[in-house]
Amino acid sequence: MSVIDTSGPCDVAIIGGGAAGVLAAIGVLRGAQQPLRVLILEPSLPLARGVAYATPYPEHLLNVPAGKMGGFPDKVEDFLEYLLDVQAFPGVDRDTLATQFVPRRCFADYLRHRLQQAVEVSPAQLEIRAERVQALDRDAVGFQLTLASGQQLLARRVVLASGNALRPLPARGAGSLPDGKRVEAWDFDAVHGIAGNADVAIVGSGLSMADTVVSLVATGHRGRIHVLSRHALLPLPHAKGPAADYDPEPLLRMDLRQRLHALRQHAVQAAERGIPWQNVMERIRPMGQALWQTLSFDDQRRFLRHVVRYWDVHRHRIAASVHAQLMQLQQQGQLQLHRGRLETAFADGACVQLTAFDKRRHPFQLDVQHVINATGVEMRAQAMRNALLQQLLGSGMARPGPHGMGIDSAADGSLIDADGVVEPRVQVLGSLRIGSLWESLAIPELRVQAAQAATALLG
Ligand SMILES: Cc1cc2nc3c(=O)[nH]c(=O)nc-3n(C[C@H](O)[C@H](O)[C@H](O)COP(=O)(O)OP(=O)(O)OC[C@H]3O[C@@H](n4cnc5c(N)ncnc54)[C@H](O)[C@@H]3O)c2cc1C
Missing domain, CATH: 3.50.50.60 (FAD/NAD(P)-binding domain)
Known part of the structure; x- marks a missing residue:
């Protein structure tokens, strides 16, 4: 049996126990080769609910089919496997279930189930504390975390997975x-x-x-x-129909105007062959981050000003x-x-x-x-109502991401501070990376980021 010293600093502190934080914890627990102390700090238990999966109501459905919601990049059907294993929908066969939009609450159950399984076989030890982190500062061993209760903790490495902040109602009064x-x-x-x-x-x-x-x-x-x-x-709405088979690579070398024109052309040509426009969008779904990162800064700004509303209704179906x-x-x-x-x-x-x-x-x-x-996710770092983020920005530990959206992070997810120095011991996940990646909210992106963060933290 492994003996872990719980009086000293923890090895990995995960701030936020929504889907992203839990996926990162599973990655660290699965990858650990030796005893480690892993701590999740999340004020709203049980884990893995965050905003999206906290709803207990069956009418709130996932907006991604069950067959694509797996939490791991090498097992995108893992959520489907879980639903079948626990017989969540008795009588529904595998192929049908794979294409269904099941209630969102099932996803939190799934993540907690996989977390528990990872705990049982890992040499690492997981602690969960129902606490909000108010501040994060550098310290001789790594980092000092100040909790809302006033208590302070030390951590060698940190995952920032504080997730979605709600936009305030934009009205006087x-x-x-x-x-x-x-x-x-x-x-x-x-x-x-x-x-x-x-x-x-x-x-x-x-x-x-x-x-x-x-x-x-x-x-x-x-x-x-x-x-x-x-x-x-x-x-x-989502639509069923044959997959689009055009080559999306040339889009990456076009400017914004050319891309929009080319996409419309692909949609017209697809419609002539009985392929819904939705599947033209599906074809570029895995390239969302590359499409953003290959736009010039000015085109990104134009996109945010003029295109984003139209993009959102076509992309977030x-x-x-x-x-x-x-x-x-x-x-x-x-x-x-x-x-x-x-x-x-x-x-x-x-x-x-x-x-x-x-x-x-x-x-x-x-x-x-x-x-x-229902104004949705706040993207502007300075406006996010989260004391920890404001403290990080105020102390210079973090700086706003491109276009003021989220906080800045390197390609490998490491935090970038106000002087541009990369801090690989702090890994950033999810919507906080929106300025650098644009597509950084949904599970297909989060599972990749969480796996990368786990590798970086264990390395
Ligand atoms: C309503 C809604 C529906 C969605 N539906 C889908 C879907 O069907 N499919 C899909 O792929 N994506 C969906 N998404 C996208 C969703 O954002 C991600 O799937 C995922 O839930 C994000 O997880 P997260 O952990 O990054 O953030 P969150 O879910 O926001 O979790 C962050 C957690 O961090 C905690 N936290 C925040 N600050 C602190 C702090 N200072 N200290 C400690 N803890 C802190 C919060 O309490 C919260 O639990 C949806 C989003 C929303 C808002």
Whole structure:
């Protein structure tokens, strides 16, 4: 039996026990050749839920088919294997299950199951502490972590996997709305608790909006559902059909304008052969990071300013069943889509009064019982409401990533500080790397990053 000294510094401290942190822990536990002390710090237990997989509600589905959600780059069908092993969907055969969008909560169960299996055979020891990390500083042995409880810990190496930060509601007055009038879309229980006859306004029209609408439908909501966003584009559905087989490599040598033109051409040609445009997008899915990194800085900026909304609805698609629900609600008039920029949100008796401006700067007003913030993931480092990130930026241990998005990291995931010095003992995972990689949110990217981080940390 291995004897590990738990009084001294831990070997690897993982900050954040969402999907990315847990995948990194599994990688370290599996790769360890000798006794090591691995610590996960996560205030919201049980592990592996983070934002995405914390929902207990069956209507919240994964937006990637089960056959592609495996947590390991060398075993992309591992999630599917797990579902079959535990007989999560008795009577559904393997091929059918591989293409299905199963409830998101299954994924957290899967990750915890694999973590437990890794613990059982590893010479390393895993500790889990329900704590938030407030500060990270360099120290003689490596790093000193200050916890929200005030306690301090030492670690030789660190994984930063603090994940997704919610964007605040972009409206004057929103901060002073009474509790319950302003609801966060990621607060799944609060959305479920909304009275069935209430009129609501959902701000944002992406995946979190879709989550909110399916929850309202599941609770039998009868009130009006206003959806307000600057572009009023709804997420598009996944589609079945033959795979696209064009060569995507030349796209990497084109500028932004040429790429968009070429992609449209591929979609037109594919449609002529009965191939849905969705599969044209699927063809470039594995190249998301390369496509971003081969754009010039100016083209990246143009993309963020002019293209990103259109990109998002084509790239971040939803299950066809969810899309059909949205369309039906819109046709019935229960869901009303508004294009506009939200300006103010003030309480007015039992109502919330929202003021927005349309494209021509004409004001319009929505009176509802609840406003739901579905504006999604905060990408700007300086705006992320996470004390640890603000401390890292303030102390110079980290600097904002390209275009101010996320924090800067090297190609191997090492943190880059304010002077540009690479710190390989701190590995950064997930949405924090968005400025450098763009595609850095979903499991297909996280599993690669987590495996690389584990290798770097063990090395
Ligand atoms: C609503 C939603 C649905 C999604 N659906 C899918 C999907 O179907 N398929 C897919 O591939 N991707 C999906 N994603 C993308 C998703 O971001 C990733 O799959 C994954 O959940 C991200 O995991 P993470 O660990 O990086 O971040 P998170 O899930 O955000 O977890 C980060 C964790 O870090 C903790 N933390 C933060 N700060 C600190 C701190 N200072 N100290 C200690 N702990 C801290 C938080 O409590 C949290 O638990 C979805 C995202 C969202 C928001």
